Amino acid sequence: MWSFLLFTLVSSDCVKSNYFTECSASLTRDIIVAGSSDCGKEYPKIYPSQDCTFPCGPGTYLDITEGAMSCLPCQSGTYSIGGGEILGGDGESWESSLSKVISECYINVDDIDYYNLNCTGWTQSDNILISGETTKGYTYTAGLSFSFSIVKQGTVTVTYRKDTVHLNGYKVGFFSIFLNLEMKHFDDEIDDSTWKTITLPLDPGNYEFYLEYRTMKSAKNIEPHAYVSEIRVIGTDWSSTHCHPCKRGGNLPGSSKCDLCDFNYYWDGFDCKTCPNDKYSLKGSVGEESCQPRLECTENDYKHIYSNCTNSSRNLTYQWKEPILCAYQNYTLPSGKYNLSCETCKQGHFIEKTGDVTKCVACPDGKYISNDTNNKCENCTAGYYALKIYNYSDWTELPENFTTNCIMTDGTVCLDSSGWIPSTYYLTTGKNLQSHSEVFLNRYFDIESNFGIIKFEYEFINFQGGSLDAYVDGAWSGGWSQSDFQTGTISLTQGLHYVQWTYWPNSTNSEEIRIYSIKIHGSIEGGAKLCAKCLDGSYSTSGSAICSLCSPGNSSNTDNTGCIPCQNYYYSPIEGSKCYKCPSGTISNNNRTNCIATDYTYLSDETFYLGNITGRGVTEGVYTTGICDMPSSKLYCHQTFYGPLPGDKKNFYVSVMNPSQIVLPSVSYYFKPTSAFAYAVMEKKELTKFKEGSSDVCKNDKAVVSLGSIVSGVNRVREGLKIDYSQGDYCDKYQRTYNSSLLLYCDKSANIGWPAHNNTRHCFYEFVWKTKYGCPVCMFEDMNTIYSSCENGKRTYKKIEGSYCILPFDGDIEWTEPCWDPVLFSWPMLVAGILIGILLLSALVSLLMYVKYHKGYRQLEDQSRNIS
Incomplete structure (x- = not known):
């Protein structure tokens, strides 16, 4: 074998070439230097047992001369990454690289995964990898894995894009990267117009790399895919043993990447050459044939x-x-x-004269100039602020700070477009773009007002089904695909934002988009032509450029000239918010920053007694009275919270409408300490996948996370009483917050009971407390009645709790009423009473007969006297 290798090397062209054997266990290898007879009879040469750990940085390659190793710069038109491998992109094509990776797919049916069944894995097209297919209705996952070893500090870089959509209120389309089974990157952002590059650091060691895309095909998500342009691993060797050739452009010697040839140049494989004078080319052109005849100037x-x-x-x-x-x-x-x-000066500008020179100048902050011609800036009155407006409508050239570019779906530069083209009166994408191209218009906007708006006027020419999308800080903001003249709107919050307009042509045709104007409201640019009223929760003094925010517990007065405390039963939880009405069954706390429970919670026609489980006493935010005073409960009460409550591999702490800050030994807040109604102690690695780049303030692996800082609802449900907490800490990159709910389940058999974790959904946790306090207070008609026997002409009545209600106090409700002795109503007494009645009735009848006959006798006697 050695003789065959040496023969092959000797018979090669007159080019000096280095060949390296595999590194041995002792980290040494042989280096073979070969060259033809024209290069000298001493070749080939073998340099045994050379040090494998000899380092060469990016832009160089390892060489050996006279037995000594050295690092030489890559020649122009080549590059190196300093020891590593590149799959796809600028490295080895995916057609060749697929043999180095394992591609798989699986579907999930009834929570069971079926691998490589009714689905296809990753395939390559135009030197990119594309996830496969499956039938509708199944959760589909495309996985890609390979192994590598890192011998020095290195990185793995993935360039990708993917489809993520909203379906039935949920996001569908997740892209994840795992290293040794540990998730290192998770992406569910709806920003599939943008190629992304994620770089992960690597320590020396062995790695199993796994990449997956999970989605679901449906009628509303017809062809979801993920795309991988390049996977670059640096650190698999201590140095590069050769330099890679540039495919689409040249560079200077000693480069770690390839630079594209400039406009009017093309790459011939070795150098950037100038196109002939009568021809032009776009940036990144390859081959002399890419030089096109110059068109007539306009x-x-x-x-x-x-x-x-x-x-x-x-x-x-x-x-x-x-x-x-x-x-x-x-x-x-x-x-x-x-x-x-x-x-003519733009809106919000006035004419300033210096000697013989005049120019248009924006009004100072806090001032505006109306449409009259007095050329004078005036202060905005208190309660208003000067809203700056700037309108981009002169497209003679691309305005300052705007950038534009065009890329293909595989991440390479377009060959027929360099981006949006200024055409004096409008920006245009141009016509006859390549299919699978994307044209970007980019700019940073700094919003100084409480909010900002971008309005842009656009028009599709020869509409063929293309679309215009806008992205703010990488997240999709809106899309437009109507053919007539339209106005698009993008809303921005206060601060600096990166805005992108992206045009997607449906196919190669004559369609183009024109943008006629871009007007920005509320940024640091331009001048003010009017004064805008401050929003509720903010105020201003005369001559203000922005509105100041009222502190928590306060909101602006009716004319927004100052702040006043919220009324009772109203609260303002954060800076700059208006006063909100507390949910039914709660009242506002002393400083009007939150809503808290009372001993009795009144909901329409029902009342709940919560005094023993809220723990509220004289001092807010402190547990001073209630079930935690019992010796059996004290160990599981922390400040105003019950816990720890285990569940979902976490520990929870929940209060009953009595907020405070929890203090736990050796565990710090992941975000800033805050008052809340519920907390979770989570693994930090579970949080960092959603909050990349956050500062690591904790010394251990756990952090305290708020699950709700306000009471958003208190409602009667069939099982008992449901309390909702919302606006906890941020849960993900989209600034969705953690929320939770506590169900006080009416269960008198549980007596006091204890809360427990019941269910977890994304960003939401549910707790259930089976307790008698989940039952309403008994109304009089809901109670059962018992009574004593009649003694001494009196009877005692007593009301007791019904089956599904409670009394909020110890003791019973009782009273007495007069009654008769039951002996009077026995059978002998009834018979005697009847006989007595009969005798009395007979006596009465006899008396009446006597009176009647006695009266008649007297009448006869009187008549007899008169006759005589």
Whole structure:
């Protein structure tokens, strides 16, 4: 075998070449230097047992001369990464690299994974990897894995993009990267127009790399895919043994990457060459055939330059736009114009004169200039602020701080477009773009007001189904695909934001998009033509550029000139918020920053007694009375919280509408300490996948996370009483917050009971407390009645708790009423009573008969006397 190898090396061209054997256990290897007979008879040479750990940095390669190893710079047109491998992209093509990785897929049916069944894995096309296919209705996962060893501090870099959509209120389309089974990157952002590059650090050791894309195909998500352009691993060797050739552009010697050839140049495989004078090329062109005949110049190829306005006039000259792509040799720029009228100032600007020179200047902060012609900036009145507006409508050239570019779906530069083109009166994407291309317009906007708005006017020309999307800080903000003249709107919060407009042509055709104006409200740019009223929760004094925020517990007065405390039963939880009404069954706390429980919670026609489980006493935020006073409970009460409550591999602490800050030994807050109603103690690695780049303030692996800082609802449910907590700490990159709920389940058999974790959903935790305090207070008609026997003419009545209600106090409700002895109503007494009644009735009848006959006898007696 050695003789065959040496024969092959000797028979090669007259080029000195190095060949390296594998490193041995002692970290040594042989280096073979070969060359043809024209290079000298001493070749081939073998240098045994050379040190494998000899380091060469990026841009260099390992060489050996006269037995000594050295690091030589890569030649122009080549590059190195200093010891590593590149799959796809600028390295080995995916067609060749697929043999080095394991591609798999699986579907999930009824919580069971079926591998490589009814699905396809990753495939390559145009030197990118594309996730496979499955049938509708299944959760589909495409996995890609390979192993490597790192011998020095290194990195793994993945360039990818993926489809993520909203389906039925949930995100679908997750991209994850694992190293040795530990998740290192998770992405569910809806920003699939952007190629992303994620770099992960690597310590020396062995690694199992696993990449997966999980999605679901449906009628609303017809062809979801993820795309991988390149996987670059640095650190698999101490040095590069050769330099990679540049495929699309050259560079200087000693480079770690390839640079594209500039406009009007092309890459010939060794150098950037100039196109012939009658031809042009775009940046990144490869081969002389990419030089295209220059087209006839138009007014869009040059720009107009105005001089300062001196003595009420100005001059106009013309210059070529760079780079010059048209046939400028055959075109003469227009002659200059002189003594032209000075420009009309934009909104919010006034004319400033210095000697003979006048110019338009924006009004100072806090001032505005109305549409009248007095040329004077005035203060905004208290309660209002000067809202700055700036309108970009002159597209002679791309305005300052705007950038533009065009890339293909595989991440390479477009060959027929360099981005949006300024055309004097509008920006245009141009026509006949390549399919699978994307044209970007980018800019940072600094919003100084409490909020900002971007309004832009656009139009599709020859609409063919393309789309225009906007992204703010990498997250999708809106999309437009209507053919007629339209106005798009992008909303921004206070602060610095990166905004991207992206055009996706549906296919190669004559479609183009034109943007006629971009107007920004509330940024640091431009001047103010009007004063805007401060929002509720903020205020201003006269001459303000922004509105100040009211402190928690306060909100702005009716004219927004100052702050006043929230009324009772209202609260303001954060800076700059208005006063919100507390949910039913709660009252506002002393400083009006939150809502808390009372001993009795009143909900429409029902009342709940919570005094024994809220723990509220005289001092807010302190547990002073209630079940935690019992010896059996004290060990599981912390400040105003019950816990720890285990569940979902975490520990929880929950209060009953009695917020405070929890203090736990050796565990710090992941975010800043805050008052809350519920907390979780979580593993920090579980949190960092959503909050990349956050400062690591904890010394251990756990952190305290708020699960709700306000009471957002107190509601009667069939099982008892449900309390909702919301606005906890941030849960993910989209600033969704943790929320939780506590169900006080009516269960008198549990007596006091104890809370427990019941369920977990993304960013939401549910707790259930089976307790008698989940039952409403008994109304009189809900109670059962018992009574005593009649003694001494009196009976005792007593009301006791019903089956599904409680009494909030010890003792019973009882009273007495008069009654008769039951002996009077026995059978003998009834018979005697009847007989007595009969005798009395007979006596009465006899008396009446006697009276009747006695009266008749007297009448006869009187008649007898009269006759006689």
